[in-house]
Amino acid sequence: MRIAMQLVINTYGSYLHKIEDCFEIKVDEQKQKISASKVESILITTGVSFSSDAIELAMQHNIDVVFLDKFGNPYARVWQPKLGSTTLIRRRQLEIAETDQGLQWVTEWIRQKLDNQIEFLQELSRHRDKKAEQIADSVKRIEQARDKLNLLHGSLDEKRSEIMGLEGSSGRTYFGALAMLVPERFSFEGRSRQPAKDEFNAMLNYSYGILYSLVEKACILAGLDPFVGFLHTDNYNKKSLVFDLIEPYRIIGDKTVFYLFSKRQVKQDFFDAIKNGMMLNKEGKKVLIAAFNERMETAIRYRGRNIKQKDIIQFDCHRLANELIK
Numbered sequence: 001m002r003i004a005m006q007l008v009i010n011t012y013g014s015y016l017h018k019i020e021d022c023f024e025i026k027v028d029e030q031k032q033k034i035s036a037s038k039v040e041s042i043l044i045t046t047g048v049s050f051s052s053d054a055i056e057l058a059m060q061h062n063i064d065v066v067f068l069d070k071f072g073n074p075y076a077r078v079w080q081p082k083l084g085s086t087t088l089i090r091r092r093q094l095e096i097a098e099t100d101q102g103l104q105w106v107t108e109w110i111r112q113k114l115d116n117q118i119e120f121l122q123e124l125s126r127h128r129d130k131k132a133e134q135i136a137d138s139v140k141r142i143e144q145a146r147d148k149l150n151l152l153h154g155s156l157d158e159k160r161s162e163i164m165g166l167e168g169s170s171g172r173t174y175f176g177a178l179a180m181l182v183p184e185r186f187s188f189e190g191r192s193r194q195p196a197k198d199e200f201n202a203m204l205n206y207s208y209g210i211l212y213s214l215v216e217k218a219c220i221l222a223g224l225d226p227f228v229g230f231l232h233t234d235n236y237n238k239k240s241l242v243f244d245l246i247e248p249y250r251i252i253g254d255k256t257v258f259y260l261f262s263k264r265q266v267k268q269d270f271f272d273a274i275k276n277g278m279m280l281n282k283e284g285k286k287v288l289i290a291a292f293n294e295r296m297e298t299a300i301r302y303r304g305r306n307i308k309q310k311d312i313i314q315f316d317c318h319r320l321a322n323e324l325i326k
Contacts, residue, residue, distance in 0.1 A: 007034060008043045008289050010282055016042075016050035018057045036061045041217070043068065043210070045285055064217050070279055071194055072209025079220065092324040093228040093241070103156045105320070106231045107149050110167050112248035114146040117174045120251060124181055131180060138177040145170040156230060163231060167247075178254070182261045195277030200261060202271055202280045203288055207253030208246070210292060212239075214313055215246045222317035245320075249313055256292045265291075 007023065009016065015026040022033045023042075036057050041064040055078055058065050065078035096102050118139050125135040145166045152159050172190060179188050179200070188198040196202035219226045219241060229240020260266050270284030280288065296310035307315060 005034075005038055006041050006043055006289075006293055007039050008045065009048050010045040010285055010289075012046045012048075014046075014048045016048060016054050018051060018053035021057070023054060023057065036063065039063050041066065043213075043289070046282070064213075066213045066217075068206075068209055068213070071196075072206030072280070073194075074209060074213040074216065077213065077216070079217075089223040089321050089324050090225040090228065093225055096324065097228065097230050098156055100153075100155070102230045103152065103154065103159060106156060106163060106244065107152055109244060109247045110163060110231075111146055111149055113167070113250060114142055114149070114170055116248065116251035117170065117254075118142050118146070120255065121174070121177055128181065134180065135177055138173050141173045142170045145173075160231060178258060182258065183264065186261055186266065192277070195274055195279060197277050199266065199268075199271050199278065200257065202278050203257045203260065203266070203284065204253060206280050206285065206288055207257055207292055208250065210289070211246055211249055211253055212242055214310070215249065215317075216242045218314045218317040219245070221314060222321040224317060224321055245313075245317070248316075252295055252309055253292070256288070256295050260287065260291055 007025075009025065011027050013027070017024055017026075019033060021037070022035050023039065024031055024033045039058075039061070042058060043066050045068045055065065057063075058078065059080045062080065066074050067076040069075050121135050121139050121142075125132045125139075128135065149163065149166050152162065175188075175191055179190070182188070182200060186199050188200045191204075192198065192201045193205060196205050216226050216239060224241060226239040226242045229238075229242075229244045232238070232240040232243040265287065266284075270281060270287065271278045272281045297308055299306045299308050300312075302312055302315075
């Protein structure tokens with residue numbers, strides 16, 4: 001059985017090149033050689049040099065090369081120039097986006113997100129008797145938003161603002177509950193993005209950035225156009241479908257980050273102060289990426305089968321592509 005790994009390069013000045021059928025990473029005078037057959041993706045988070053031979057080797061083995069900015073957002077990727085599948089899939093995306101089916105898919109993705117939030121808060125409540133009542137109140141409010149979501153009918157264009165309003169109010173309730181449950185010195189006030197105002201959001205933003213790159217890759221492999229979305233409207237260079245599809249998987253980042261804090265594995269020196277906020281530094285990224293990858297390798301019961309969490313995203317994208325052209 002082939003065991004694939006994510007190769008993460010986060011040391012400034014590293015050099016990646018090819019030796020036979022292996023990648024060699026050189027940092028100062030230290031060298032490490034890794035067989036290309038063992039690599040699933042390459043994640044580059046800092047200034048790195050690499051040879052064209054290394055890129056060619058990655059393309060030969062269908063290895064995704066992703067570049068993340070300092071906040072964890074993917075800003076570039078190197079991928080083979082082949083389309084994932086028939087162009088009929090992309091045509092169908094455009095046709096269905098404004099139909100009843102488009103609304104059904106969007107509400108399903110958001111409902112999955114809200115169900116995940118409810119389930120996670122209930123899980124946390126079982127071990128926190130003193131705050132169980134407050135958590136139950138948060139769960140009830142998210143359930144109410146989910147119930148309203150289930151009643152929506154009509155076109156996606158008519159219901160878009162209502163869906164986003166329900167999603168937004170649920171998010172504020174959900175993160176308000178998480179803020180109450182993290183260690184007191186790391187408590188935070190709601191979501192903040194670029195830049196993060198606190199340590200929790202700095203880690204969470206970075207984990208979501210990794211998820212964005214995984215969802216985009218899954219779209220490409222399934223033949224979906226990342227730029228043709230449903231809930232999120234099409235703007236220039238905006239990967240609208242990625243923003244739509246990521247919603248059910250955000251829980252992976254949520255759990256990864258929350259448990260790092262609750263298990264007191266996060267240190268203050270994992271973060272650097274920047275203008276108007278803070279960001280995760282090299283040591284913090286190392287800890288987060290390791291925990292994130294460990295969770296992605298965990299198998300769960302999903303649609304009647306045991307499947308690793310990292311494979312669920314690809315499974316769902318192929319399922320959506322098949323639905324589009326069935």
